[in-house]
Amino acid sequence: MNGRHMVAAVTIAVMALLTGCAGIPTSGPLGVSTTVPTQGPDGSLSFSAASPRDGMTPEEIIEGFYKAGVDTNDDYKTAREYLTTEFAGTWNPAAKATVYDADPAVVSNVEEGSYGVSVEVSSTVDDSGIRAVLPDRSSQLLTFQLTQVNGQWRISQAPDGVLIEAGNFESLFSPHTLYFYDSTFQYAVPDVRWFANKQGLAATVISAMLEGAAPHLNNAVFSAFPPGATLAQPSVPVESGEARVDFDATVFADASDLRRKHMRQQLELTLSSLDNVSSVVMTVDQQAVDLGAADPEFKAAQVNASVPNTQIAVADKALVYFQGNGYTAIGNIPDVSAYNPVDPAMSPVGTRYAFLSGDRKRLVTVDDAGTVRVAITGTNFTQPSVDYLGWTWTVNHNGGAHVIAVPSDTALDGEARDISAEWLDGAEVTSFRVSRDGARVVVAATIDGEAGIYIAGLIRDSAGVPRGVQTPVKLQLSQHLTRAVWERDDSIIAWNPDTEEPVAPVRATIDGKSEEFSPLLGLTNVSAGAGDRRNIYAENPEGIYVRSGNSWRKLEGQATGLAYPG
Known part of the structure; x- marks a missing residue:
């Protein structure tokens, strides 16, 4: 197809x-x-x-x-x-x-x-x-x-x-965020739905969560509840902020104490959008479900997990850290100037890096030990993106658009591999950026001559090894935009680079809203990342700018290709 x-x-x-x-x-x-x-x-x-x-x-x-x-x-x-x-x-x-x-x-x-x-x-x-x-x-x-x-x-x-x-x-109607888990249960992945403002909203929200994730996230995110789980009663009473959610006993029949803790956490996160709910109790026949003793294996799932505040960039043909108003050299990396590096990326965990050669025909990776290697050669690679599991992602346009994933340990997981994404056959992909939770990707692509921004789930096996890219949902934006980065777990920033004209980036949220930023003349790149006090940066031929209010303030530092980890 x-x-x-x-x-x-x-x-x-x-x-x-x-x-x-x-x-x-x-x-x-x-x-x-x-x-x-x-x-x-x-x-x-x-x-x-x-x-x-x-x-x-x-x-x-x-x-x-x-x-x-x-x-x-x-x-x-x-x-x-x-x-x-x-x-x-x-x-x-x-x-x-x-x-x-x-x-x-x-x-x-x-x-x-x-x-x-x-x-x-x-x-x-x-x-x-x-x-x-x-x-x-x-x-x-x-x-x-x-x-x-x-x-x-x-x-x-x-x-x-x-x-x-x-x-x-x-x-x-109001938006409500259902939450599911990434493949490791470390991250909570949002799935925004819209429900009518009427009585029984808690039951409506939970029932939708139990039915499973939206199609574009299918098999990319996971529920703690077994398939087919339903509420025992059509209502969820809420008294003094406590929601009592009644299930049939079969829902918990094969669930370990750890899985039951994940169930309750998923309910708490999903009901957090309701003003009248502050706590959740799971019940069977109106009796509280035993969650067992405290378990050191249970960790609170991260919601809108922050990326490190230090960005990666290129200065004087070297990879550098950029923070505040200037850059510093990255230690333990040999000279990479022969590659004329562009479009750098780094992992949100550890010290792994990636970049493209100046002709965008080689994807180069740098591991935690500082070893530099050409991971794959091809044509017109997109800027790499490194997920928290260490996989480096790009799209190769050699004979079509091919999604490529390179493992952090090639001795264990093999070399670069093609990842199935049939909907991108024949497309021109200009951005492919993995979310902080590792379960989704934002893609800027031109399909059948029309530029668009898409969000799709990343399908992985239980070990986190990538297996495919789910059929996406397209963001309906008023402009035809060709670049995109994640800003939060529920929003992206998109733009259309132009070195000679004013460019107004657009913030788009997964609940369907959008906001246009003030334009910047000659804007070529935007860098954004999740977390408190994570500034939004932009570049043009004159230098680097930081967003201040709804305007752009020029910085003194000089570098190119700024990117937050991820």
């Missing part, structure tokens, strides 16, 4: 807007509540929708139904009043949220008793809380069947889910 087919498998197909659509001839556009929302003490909005009136036309019933989709009270009781009794019992509002920008339009009587509503969609949220931000002017066609019940029109068939105006979306 080629790259464009693999990416298409995770792209939501949408229908073109129908011509000849007429706006619904009632006050207010379809799906927009005309009631005044109530604002809660936390700033969130709640809506109270109107029930159907006698004599409403089919178009008005459709409009009223989707207006009522913003009213979550009593499991969407008001929205169900627009449905036939039979359909009201089967309609599932949690199946999908369709978020739109432009006013929907209706096509009357597409077939006998059938109506179509065309919606310009900005994003969707599925029943697992996975949000997909769509390209501009994407659209979907929703079809309704209506029938008369005691002389009044009611909806007998409609798509599951609700329709939400974009301006109301973040009042009705």
